[in-house]
Amino acid sequence: MEAFQLLSRGGARFDKKRFQKDVSLFSKEPAKSRPIERLVDGELPGELDYFKYAAGGSGKRKADSEGVAKALKKRKVEEEEEDQDMEEDEEETEADDTPSRPRQRVVAKGSNIPSHTDTFQELVERYQMSSLLLSNLTTYGYTQPTGIQSYGIPILLESRDLAAISPTGTGKTLSYLLPIMSSLGAPSSSANSDAGSGVRAVVVAPTRELAHQIHNECLKLAQGRKWRIVLFSKATAGTLADKATRDKVDIIISTPLRLVASLRSGGLELNNVRHLILDEADRMLDSEFFPQVEEILAACSHPNLQKAVFSATLPAGAEKMAMQMLKDPIRVVVGLKDTPLPLISQSLTYVADDPSKLPSLLTYLAQPYNPPVLIFTSSQPRATSLAQELVLNGVSNVDCLHAGMTKKEREDAVSRMRKGESWVMVSTEVMARGMDFKGIREVINYDFPTSVQSYVHRIGRTGRAGREGKAVTYFTDDDAPFLKAIANVLLQSGSTVPEWILKLPKPSKLKRRQMGKVKRAEIVNPARKVGRSDAIKKRDMVAGSKRRVVRETSKSDTNITAE
DNA sequence: AAAAAAC
Numbered sequence: 001m002e003a004f005q006l007l008s009r010g011g012a013r014f015d016k017k018r019f020q021k022d023v024s025l026f027s028k029e030p031a032k033s034r035p036i037e038r039l040v041d042g043e044l045p046g047e048l049d050y051f052k053y054a055a056g057g058s059g060k061r062k063a064d065s066e067g068v069a070k071a072l073k074k075r076k077v078e079e080e081e082e083d084q085d086m087e088e089d090e091e092e093t094e095a096d097d098t099p100s101r102p103r104q105r106v107v108a109k110g111s112n113i114p115s116h117t118d119t120f121q122e123l124v125e126r127y128q129m130s131s132l133l134l135s136n137l138t139t140y141g142y143t144q145p146t147g148i149q150s151y152g153i154p155i156l157l158e159s160r161d162l163a164a165i166s167p168t169g170t171g172k173t174l175s176y177l178l179p180i181m182s183s184l185g186a187p188s189s190s191a192n193s194d195a196g197s198g199v200r201a202v203v204v205a206p207t208r209e210l211a212h213q214i215h216n217e218c219l220k221l222a223q224g225r226k227w228r229i230v231l232f233s234k235a236t237a238g239t240l241a242d243k244a245t246r247d248k249v250d251i252i253i254s255t256p257l258r259l260v261a262s263l264r265s266g267g268l269e270l271n272n273v274r275h276l277i278l279d280e281a282d283r284m285l286d287s288e289f290f291p292q293v294e295e296i297l298a299a300c301s302h303p304n305l306q307k308a309v310f311s312a313t314l315p316a317g318a319e320k321m322a323m324q325m326l327k328d329p330i331r332v333v334v335g336l337k338d339t340p341l342p343l344i345s346q347s348l349t350y351v352a353d354d355p356s357k358l359p360s361l362l363t364y365l366a367q368p369y370n371p372p373v374l375i376f377t378s379s380q381p382r383a384t385s386l387a388q389e390l391v392l393n394g395v396s397n398v399d400c401l402h403a404g405m406t407k408k409e410r411e412d413a414v415s416r417m418r419k420g421e422s423w424v425m426v427s428t429e430v431m432a433r434g435m436d437f438k439g440i441r442e443v444i445n446y447d448f449p450t451s452v453q454s455y456v457h458r459i460g461r462t463g464r465a466g467r468e469g470k471a472v473t474y475f476t477d478d479d480a481p482f483l484k485a486i487a488n489v490l491l492q493s494g495s496t497v498p499e500w501i502l503k504l505p506k507p508s509k510l511k512r513r514q515m516g517k518v519k520r521a522e523i524v525n526p527a528r529k530v531g532r533s534d535a536i537k538k539r540d541m542v543a544g545s546k547r548r549v550v551r552e553t554s555k556s557d558t559n560i561t562a563e
Numbered sequence: 564a565a566a567a568a569a570c
Contacts, residue, residue, distance in 0.1 A: 206568065257569035288568070378566065403568055429567050450565050482564090 104167075106147045110330030114154040120145060127157045129182040132224050137178075140220050146171040147334040153179050156275075161326035162308040163281070163319070166334035167341045168460020169436070172310045173217050176203070176277045181221055183275070184250055197247040198272035204256050204296065205279040206289065208233075208407070209414055210434040214279065215253045227251065232258045256284065256292035263299050270299040274306060280433045281309035282318040282453060290321075297325070312460060313338045313453040339493050340456050344463035346471045346495040348487065353476050357446060358389055360474065365395050370441035370470070371423035376458050378447035380404040380428055386446065387426040397423040403430050432457045436464060445473040448482060455486050 108116075120137050123129040145153065148166035155162050156179035166172055180201045203218075205211045215231035222229055232254030246268065252259070262268035276297070278284045284293050297307075309322045314337065323329060340346070351360045361375075377383045380402040387400035399422040401413040416422045417437055425431075426446075432454060440462045449455040455473070462469025475483055487497045 208569085255569055261570060283568085292569075380567080432567095450567095454566095 104147050104170075104335045106151055107333045108151055108155075108330060109332075110160075111328060113330055114158045114160070116150045117145060117154055118150060123153065123157070123178075123182070126154070127182060129157075129178075133178065133182055133221060136221050136223050139223075142174065148172055148332065149175045149178075151332045151334075152176070155330050155332070156180075156306070156308060157183060159183070159304070159306055161306060161329040163314070163322050163326060163329050163331045164308065164310045164334075165314050165332065165337055166310075166312065167339070168312045168457060169341065169464030170334060171465070172279070172312075173214055173436075174221075176275075176279075176308055176310060177214070177218050177221055180251065180275045180277070181218075181227070184227075198269055199246070199249050199252050200272055201251040201275040201277075202259070202270060202273050202296070202300070203251070203253045203277045203279060204259065204284060204293065205253070206255065206283045206433060207403075207430050208255055209410065209430065210279065211253050211255055212411075212414075213434065213436060218251060218253065229253070232262070256289055256296060260292045260295050263295060270296070271301045273300040273302055274304055276300050276305060276307045278307075278309045278322075279311075280457075281311040281322055282314050283311070283433060284309075285318045285321045313456050315453065336492065338452060338456060339489065340459055340471075341463045341469075342494045343467070344459055344469040344471050344493070346459060346473070346490045346493070348473050348475055348483075348490070348497065348501070351474045351476055353478070357474055357476075358386070361386075361444070361446065362390075362393050362395075364444075364472075365390070365424065371397075372417065372420065372437070372439055373424050373442045373444060374431065374437070374440050374461050375424065375426045375444045375446050376432065376449070377426060377428060378450070382447065383426050383428050390424060390426070395424055397421060399425045400427070401425060401431060402428040429454065429458075431461065435461060437461065438464060438467070440464070441467075441469060443469070443471045445471070448473065448475050448479040449486065450482075452485055452489055455489060 106116075117123060117126070120134055120142065124131060124134055146166075147170060148164055149171050152162060152164050152166075152172075152175040156176060164172065164175060166175075180203075184200055203211075203214055205214055212231060215229065218229045228249045229251045230249050230253070232252055259268070263270070278293065283289060307326050309326070311318075314322065323331075335341075349360070351357050365373075375386070377386055383400055383402045384404075387398050390398045399413050399416055401410060401417075403410075405413070413422070413425070417425055420439060434457075443459050443462045445455070445458060449458055459469070459471035459473075462471060473486065475486075483501055487501050490497050
């Protein structure tokens, strides 16, 4: 492993000049005002109207396309009905982010919704936010609140519970950190603190790396104040066993299991916690994490506990759980739920089978590309071996990161990434959520994501804070059953999908057949055949012009955005 | 639906 890392750092093949030339060649200036096509109700932008392709096709294909059209329509209708359902207050506006960013629809739903704010300054007058916080915001370049910030911050400052759904890279972290720090007032170490003793705010996130990143953000905001903000880890758990020390802690940022371990050992009390935040809420509420979250919830016994959940994705089941957990919550949705940012240009690339992936990737990396590139694989061993393969094939500055590595290895990998030393980072789902590497221009899904949520979060590592991004997803014949779901995500966020994908049998049908509701021998094979023959046709086409698939899907999406 | 992540 060490040898591998040395190799990957390898200076020998490192040709910086050539590399820089390549980069400048390919890094086009980000369009200042990107043309945005709005979705008008009941109407699709021409580029999205792929149904027209189906017109001359077979009945089957047409039916499928109509199915998709219906699904899209249905979703719209649902959203509208949802809006109409509300007897309580509702606010809907176009939140204007910084001029360079696309406007995104913000829908706030709930009782007595506090009005949003267009500036951070306003918070000083309205909520007596300290001017120190304001100046820290300015120092770190937060000039104007994003959609989720302008709505979420007042809600949290008015002590309301909140479920916030906002796309990747739109500033969710600040949306909860700022109100927490503002309403905590004086650090509990100060003499005139009347806040009682013990930890007063807890932020829970699913990975160490993310917790670490949130901690860093928190420290920035806290500059100039004697807050005690603790990133929970093995080391800090020891010190916190001392009650006197523990009582001076203001904010804890932790992964759930770490927190639960401390609760169980009796080394930690959360009975004075006033603010509890679940970041990446859908992940925190899934079957693996939820029992731990429940334990944390139970330990937060203060009657004035404020709870809030944040995520870019919140499937119906998770949302229900969240809403049950929250008290008289306000639900804020920015953009369209479970949909990536339109700034990310997405494409699907067919690679017949697993062995064909590596050559495709190598071909891709042999050409000028925009580093750093983040590559996702489906397992830790696959991440490791892919990274090794890339190094063996002469790719420079390859790095690897997964949860099987030691804490130190992980930290080092992240810091190399932050410093821009990694050009190619191979990783697993650990990196899928929340991580904010500003420079990432491209995400490659080497292994197909296992859910729509995973896809949305993975590609959300690029296109952050108003920048453009690119996401390529490899798929094989085996991925066919899940291809359509992802293809719909592309469509909804304004990227185009090769028309032939729509000919694939519906996932439900495939699955039903695989489950053997009908005789296997009869059904499974024909089902496979349908998928295969399409795939083979496509393969032939690809063989004829290797890059066409990529071209096809990515060319036209440069100018299309949708909400 | 399924792997990865949490200690």
